[in-house]
Amino acid sequence: MRRLGILVSGRGSNFIAIADNITAGKLDAEIAIVISNRADALAISAAKQRGIPCHVIPSKGKDRVTHDAEVIAVLRNAKVDLVCLAGYMRLLSADFVRAFPGRILNIHPSLLPAFPGLDAQKQAFDAGVKMSGCTVHFVDDQLDHGQIILQKTVPLMPGDDVDALSARILEQEHIAYSEAIGMVLRGDVVDHTLEKK
Ligand code: GAR
Numbered sequence: 373m374r375r376l377g378i379l380v381s382g383r384g385s386n387f388i389a390i391a392d393n394i395t396a397g398k399l400d401a402e403i404a405i406v407i408s409n410r411a412d413a414l415a416i417s418a419a420k421q422r423g424i425p426c427h428v429i430p431s432k433g434k435d436r437v438t439h440d441a442e443v444i445a446v447l448r449n450a451k452v453d454l455v456c457l458a459g460y461m462r463l464l465s466a467d468f469v470r471a472f473p474g475r476i477l478n479i480h481p482s483l484l485p486a487f488p489g490l491d492a493q494k495q496a497f498d499a500g501v502k503m504s505g506c507t508v509h510f511v512d513d514q515l516d517h518g519q520i521i522l523q524k525t526v527p528l529m530p531g532d533d534v535d536a537l538s539a540r541i542l543e544q545e546h547i548a549y550s551e552a553i554g555m556v557l558r559g560d561v562v563d564h565t566l567e568k569k
Contacts, residue, residue, distance in 0.1 A: 374557045375404035377452035379443070379460035384415025386458035386479055389546035390553065391422055399550045401557060405450040407443055409462060425450070431462060440468040447472070454556060457511060458549070461490075466513045474563035476511040477556065479549050481541045483507060483523055488516035493538040496528075503527055504537065506545045508552035510563040519565050522552040 378387050387406060393399040406419040409431035419426035427446055431439045444467070447455060457464075457478040469476065482492035484507040487499070496504040505525040512518040524544035528537060555561045 374401045374453045375451055376401050376553070377404055377447045377450055377455045378406045379455065379457050380406060380408045380413055380415035381410050381461040382413050382415065382459050384413060384418050384459065385542065386545055386549050387415050388418055390456070390458070390550055391424065393550040399554055401454075401553065404452050405446065407446055409439070409443075409460070415459075436463070436465045437467060440465045444468060444471045454553065456549070456553065463515055464511060464513060469511060469513045474510060474566050475556075477508055477521065477549075477552060478511045478516065478518070479506060479508050479545055479552075480516045481506050481538065481545060483525065484509060484516055484520060492516075493541060494534045497532070497534045497537055501528065504541060506541050506548055508548050510565070512565065519563050521555060521561055522548055524548045 378390065380387055390399065391403060394401060394403065403424050406415060406424055406426040408416050408428050411428045411430065416426050416428060429439065429442050429446065453475065455472050455476040480492060482496055483505045487495040503525050505523055507520055508522045509520045510518040524547065526541050526544055
């Protein structure tokens with residue numbers, strides 16, 4: 373069974389969707405560890421409730437390289453095959469990216485390369501686009517950047533506000549992430565940018 377390490381900072385709905393898809397037999401993998409950089413992340417209580425191993429590694433007051441080294445050590449100890457960022461609101465150091473080449477994924481609530489960074493749904497809404505969505509991509513050391521694996525489009529509807537749009541995108545995120553993880557674990561897609569380095 374392939375082992376996932378999931379990195380979170382907050383609510384954890386993408387982590388929960390992955391866990392539920394595994395339980396439902398839609399994704400052939402197991403969650404080896406959930407790691408949060410914040411002790412108050414709801415994702416941590418959700419992991420505990422489900423009996424999934426979890427670990428808090430506070431990032432506050434630490435430089436990026438020191439914090440990342442601690443996270444890498446826990447992921448290696450848990451023998452993960454794939455690292456999934458699920459609302460992990462931190463940029464990874466180059467050391468982190470090199471530690472798991474082609475084996476780190478992220479989900480972002482826009483059609484990248486449009487609207488990277490914070491509040492992507494609000495950025496899309498304010499720009500007046502008619503179509504947005506979500507993207508699962510391989511991670512490099514730039515923010516919300518790297519080879520795209522899968523995207524799901526979501527239309528903006530008349531009368532939408534940012535919350536309605538965010539909820540519609542989140543529904544698709546919960547489907548897209550497990551699909552993309554399955555594609556990578558089966559070897560259907562690989563990170564071709566690694567060949568150029
Ligand atoms: C999700 O919408 C995810 O796409 C976004 O944070 C949210 C986390 O929600 N990630 C980013 O914006 C990454 N730049 P969750 O904690 O409920 O999964």
